[in-house]
Ligand code: SF4
């Protein structure tokens with residue numbers, strides 16, 4: 128077991144003084160630095176070659192002034208920031224709610240401690256008591272060590288908002304993390320796994336940097352595969368003007384597994400109901416790594432969705448399975464890049480349901496759309512085709528705590544599968560534990576911290592695995608699909624990960640299709656269902 | 660260490676109050692000058708702080724949703740924990756303010772032998788609720804001294820508070836609750852290693868100051884009773900802006916007054932302003948309807964984007980190769 132990076136999870140009493148800013152950057156617990164090419168592509172400050180382990184981070188000469196001016200500017204622009212710098216009473220209700228604290232035992236990963244890392248600087252430079260009584264007010268000078276400490280701990284927060292649920296004042300450490308990352312980016316401190324996808328998305332159209340022809344190849348490949356599976360020719364229209372609906376999904380759906388099976392699921396569904404839709408090669412990314420960098424970058428990446436909808440002349444937009452993508456679409460898009468007055472209030476062409484909840488943004492979540500189809504019996508399912516799976520559902524942080532999309536995916540799952548079991552109540556819905564790899568932390572160099580951060584989630588899965596024999600973890604998030612398999616293999620071997628629409632695709636009964644002998648993964652269906 | 664400094668600070672204040680009577684002008688300073696100064700600071704300070712927060716913009720609609728959203732009509736929603744309208748959001752805030760809803764959710768997470776367990780943890784909620792409600796009742800009870808005639812709700816409140824009828828004067832429940840809650844809140848800071856790690860001077864100072872106020876007040880009722888008629892005369896004169904320096908006030912009264920005044924001065928500049936967070940927090944007081952109603956960011960500003968035209972120009976060859984449609988042809992360029 129020597130090769131297991133994490134085996135010693137226990138919570139010990141913290142030692143030392145939290146005001147000591149020095150951090151030891153241990154391999155496996157932080158992300159690599161941004162590359163100059165990506166910062167240049169995005170026009171971001173201080174592009175240079177550096178790594179967090181360097182002694183000299185090559186900060187700009189006036190880095191301190193830049194940070195303090197940046198703080199002042201943000202204190203004026205965000206009530207959240209202004210308020211959250213002041214109102215914490217350190218009651219500790221949030222302390223043991225963060226998966227990174229639970230998995231690492233590092234006290235600075237307690238949400239209120241994380242926030243104090245910047246609050247102490249705020250007090251030092253922006254409050255009278257902090258300026259007068261430094262140490263009595265627990266105010267700290269802004270030093271290079273503090274910058275390194277911010278980098279370390281604010282890239283050990285997945286912006287999951289679990290702490291915010293428990294805080295009596297709604298203090299959202301995710302909001303503080305967003306702002307600190309924004310501040311750090313002003314002096315050129317950011318991570319490769321955030322800025323490279325963002326640069327790709329900005330220039331090429333999607334995080335993975337898949338050029339338009341490769342995008343088309345990927346979808347053609349899916350078409351071939353769908354023909355094999357169903358015997359039907361399922362076309363995936365690209366950038367087709369005049370379609371009724373623009374469908375936007377995270378790029379992983381067409382370039383990574385197990386996301387890919389979810390793509391197959393969507394396309395089978397759209398074919399079966401005869402949906403008039405198109406995907407776009409320009410807006411070929413619904414995800415938005417800008418969110419993990421700065422609000423400006425989020426807005427810049429998000430802009431193309433409305434722009435493309437307008438250019439193609441669609442009526443409304445449908446969005447695929449992705450967590451942080453939906454945080455942006457639900458809470459930011461309309462404000463940042465709206466109004467979408469060139470679109471219509473979404474109406475399901477099959478059921479006539481008017482999605483009044485999306486009347487302004489004009490963008491509907493695929494689970495809302497499918498749940499509505501199922502409720503109105505517009506599609507037929509054969510759940511026995513999923514009988515090899517005992518399923519549980521992982522609520523992704525953003526759809527649950529920044530949206531409240533809890534029942535729709537469950538409704539689809541319970542119709543598509545015969546065996547479904549919930550994890551313990553305090554670990555799902557608004558209390559859900561993060562996968563530990565969101566917000567741009569899902570890279571390989573950060574593996575130890577990911578496994579630690581994912582430990583609480585994995586524990587809850589282990590609970591239902593032992594109690595009910597669960598062998599499949601369903602979710603509606605591209606980052607989950609990319610990172611939960613690793614997490615499961617490590618902590619709960621034998622549990623696979625799948626999108627909700629993959630399971631829907633398995634169960635979907637399609638007109639004129641040949642008899643299904645395998646699931647979407649090409650695995651033979653369980654015996655007893657072969658003749659269903 | 661921080662706890663000790665805070666305790667020393669409160670004890671020093673108490674001592675200063677107790678010995679003020681023997682210093683010339685001391686009584687006047689504590690019974691007249693300080694209360695006015697403190698009251699002014701309190702009002703002005705709170706107004707300034709609330710204005711400072713409220714004046715800032717709310718660029719994004721970022722409620723933390725703690726239940727099912729309103730989407731399809733047949734799905735049961737959580738109208739308060741995930742409010743869909745301003746009215747429901749106001750109810751959410753009210754429940755937060757009156758019942759400490761979020762604290763009630765609290766649980767404790769244990770990790771033992773590589774297993775994670777969650778258990779209920781309601782004590783913090785209970786203690787906080789007891790503390791805040793008792794403080795409110797005590798504050799209202801004190802109106803008996805400051806207003807003439809005594810407000811109608813004070814006598815029944817007193818009666819209710821003393822309904823246990825233990826001892827004479829009868830024991831007031833809020834007195835017991837305040838002290839018990841404060842001791843619990845202090846105790847957990849000292850005993851729980853996570854809290855001890857993150858507790859500041861101000862955390863201890865605020866609790867100890869309140870404890871000092873509570874104990875000096877209680878002592879005046881049960882241990883060394885003061886002349887209530889004289890206290891009322893003094894307080895009424897103060898509120899009528901015709902202050903009279905009391906002839907020979909009890910040392911306890913001076914201590915009590917000094918500590919209360921300190922609290923009033925300290926409050927606007929300390930974490931005790933946290934109540935602002937309950938009402939102003941954008942994660943709690945906004946409706947989760949950002950897809951239904953457009954939220955306006957007052958400072959929304961243009962950002963550089965990679966427009967479709969630029970993108971198509973950069974990718975024209977690849978698009979043609981893949982047989983994907985181009986706008987270029989439409990534009991005849
Ligand atoms: S729950 Fe809120 S008030 Fe309590 S310590 Fe955490 S952030 Fe501070």
Ligand code: SF4
Pocket residue numbers: 224225226227236237238241283284285286287288289290291300301304561
């Ligand atoms: S937002 Fe999530 S990751 Fe960040 S501090 Fe809170 S609980 Fe931890």
